Amino acid sequence: MIIARSAQELRNALDSKTGSVGFVPTMGALHIGHRTLIDAARRENDTVVVSIFVNPTQFLPGEDLSKYPRREEADFKICELSGVDVLFYPDVSTMYGRDEVRITAPDVRGYILEGASRPGHFDGVLTVVMKLFNLVRPTRAYFGKKDAQQLSLITQMVGNFFMDLTIVPMDTVRENDGLALSSRNVYLNPSERTEALKLSASLKRATKLVMQGTLESDAIKAQMLEILEPLEVEYVAIVNRAFESIGRVEIGNTIVLVAARVGSTRLIDNVWM
Numbered sequence: 573m574i575i576a577r578s579a580q581e582l583r584n585a586l587d588s589k590t591g592s593v594g595f596v597p598t599m600g601a602l603h604i605g606h607r608t609l610i611d612a613a614r615r616e617n618d619t620v621v622v623s624i625f626v627n628p629t630q631f632l633p634g635e636d637l638s639k640y641p642r643r644e645e646a647d648f649k650i651c652e653l654s655g656v657d658v659l660f661y662p663d664v665s666t667m668y669g670r671d672e673v674r675i676t677a678p679d680v681r682g683y684i685l686e687g688a689s690r691p692g693h694f695d696g697v698l699t700v701v702m703k704l705f706n707l708v709r710p711t712r713a714y715f716g717k718k719d720a721q722q723l724s725l726i727t728q729m730v731g732n733f734f735m736d737l738t739i740v741p742m743d744t745v746r747e748n749d750g751l752a753l754s755s756r757n758v759y760l761n762p763s764e765r766t767e768a769l770k771l772s773a774s775l776k777r778a779t780k781l782v783m784q785g786t787l788e789s790d791a792i793k794a795q796m797l798e799i800l801e802p803l804e805v806e807y808v809a810i811v812n813r814a815f816e817s818i819g820r821v822e823i824g825n826t827i828v829l830v831a832a833r834v835g836s837t838r839l840i841d842n843v844w845m
């Protein structure tokens with residue numbers, strides 16, 4: 573595995589490769605969810621590139637940038653064992669200069685739900701992902717459905733800017749008890765971890781209701797909120813794949829989302845139906 577720390581090192585590593593390039597952008601603290609993305613990239617491409625970069629522009633002031641988990645040695649090992657060909661591991665000065673051109677998220681879809689809770693977050697995500705795509709020039713890029721709004725906005729950016737790559741969405745990976753894997757789960761103490769199960773439990777309830785024929789969004793959201801008690805819920809939302817709020821579930825075109833704080837940790841989860 574080649575570790576490239578600069579744009580030039582990355583280009584040198586990739587210029588000798590032929591065929592398709594599968595790309596998994598990450599912020600490190602890799603877990604099984606990332607492994608699933610890397611494994612898919614490995615199966616479907618000639619070359620696999622993973623980036624690890626804790627992107628400062630997607631953190632709001634007061635968010636967990638400085639304490640975001642960093643596990644360089646373990647992450648490098650995971651990449652190596654997963655058959656990654658090139659690990660891109662830039663520092664902030666490689667990725668950003670001063671007074672730069674930036675991508676801004678769309679006015680509506682970029683500023684609802686996660687974008688309302690974290691205004692400007694998606695500007696940072698889209699800017700760094702654009703830079704990473706231009707550096708890696710992937711054939712396919714792999715993203716988890718857990719960050720559903722991020723996935724949707726990145727897919728939209730690729731379309732809006734006529735970029736020549738395919739975005740591959742991958743299912744959320746869960747612990748046996750339902751907790752969606754997230755790098756932020758390490759912040760949870762044992763009792764918070766138990767409380768965090770309310771997120772996936774509320775989504776399970778939503779799925780059950782839909783299977784039983786309850787399609788009205790308000791009825792589903794009310795039952796989800798009951799399960800989420802007493803967590804500090806930021807939102808429970810039912811949207812279509814274009815992230816428009818819908819009054820009734822449309823099977824095959826619906827995402828049910830939840831964001832809540834467990835202690836001081838902000839968690840998100842969703843189910844696609």
Ligand code: PAF
Nearest residue numbers: 597598599627697700719
């Ligand atoms: O999902 C993430 O880990 C990040 O938002 C991403 C896509 C790597 C951009 O920094």
